[in-house]
Amino acid sequence: MACISSFNIIKDRFTVFLEENGHRKTPERYAILEQIYKSEEHLNVDTLFSKMIEENYRVSRATLYNTLDILIESRLVRRHQFGDNVAYYEKSFFDGKHDHIIMTDTGEVLEFSDPMVQEIKKTIEEVFDVSIDTHSLYFYATKNEKSDNE
Ligand SMILES: [Zn+2]
Structure with a gap:
């Protein structure tokens, strides 16, 4: 809180x-x-x-x-x-208005906040002449395996 x-x-x-x-x-x-x-x-x-x-x-x-x-x-x-x-x-x-990445392999949920999302909203509002009230954005991901050259 x-x-x-x-x-x-x-x-x-x-x-x-x-x-x-x-x-x-x-x-x-x-x-x-x-x-x-x-x-x-x-x-x-x-x-x-x-x-x-x-x-x-x-x-x-x-x-x-x-x-x-x-x-x-x-x-x-x-x-x-x-x-x-x-x-x-x-x-x-x-x-802080965040979005989520859901790890489909582990079930873990990660949060991120990217100003680009706000930019996209602004553009959509202008192009379609609408007001966006809410949005939901989920990325479904799996962790990359460590590569040998890392
Ligand atoms: Zn959250």
Whole structure:
């Protein structure tokens, strides 16, 4: 998490979103949001569930799934599918907007941030006269074997 005051901005956005969409403002929903913003890694439902238990939050899996759907809809959280059939979640603010490389041999997920991606977006927006809201970019890769002359 960047800092307390920046998390308050996120909380406020979530509050507005919940109110505008007629969702209840339960403490569990805010706790789940906070947990995702505190985490530096990609979380799946299982890891998120155990983190909630560690912090003595008794949430059901149904609540977790339901809240995650709301968080995705509010655009405060991003969902990823990294090759296996598991969904991963991460914050979409204050994380320096990155993209992912999925290592298909090891299952490892690498993050990168390249200004070229922003350039491409700008060009596409101009050429097609559109505004890009979000994007998803995944590279699927395998590690190069060490060559002898290295
Ligand atoms: Zn990521």
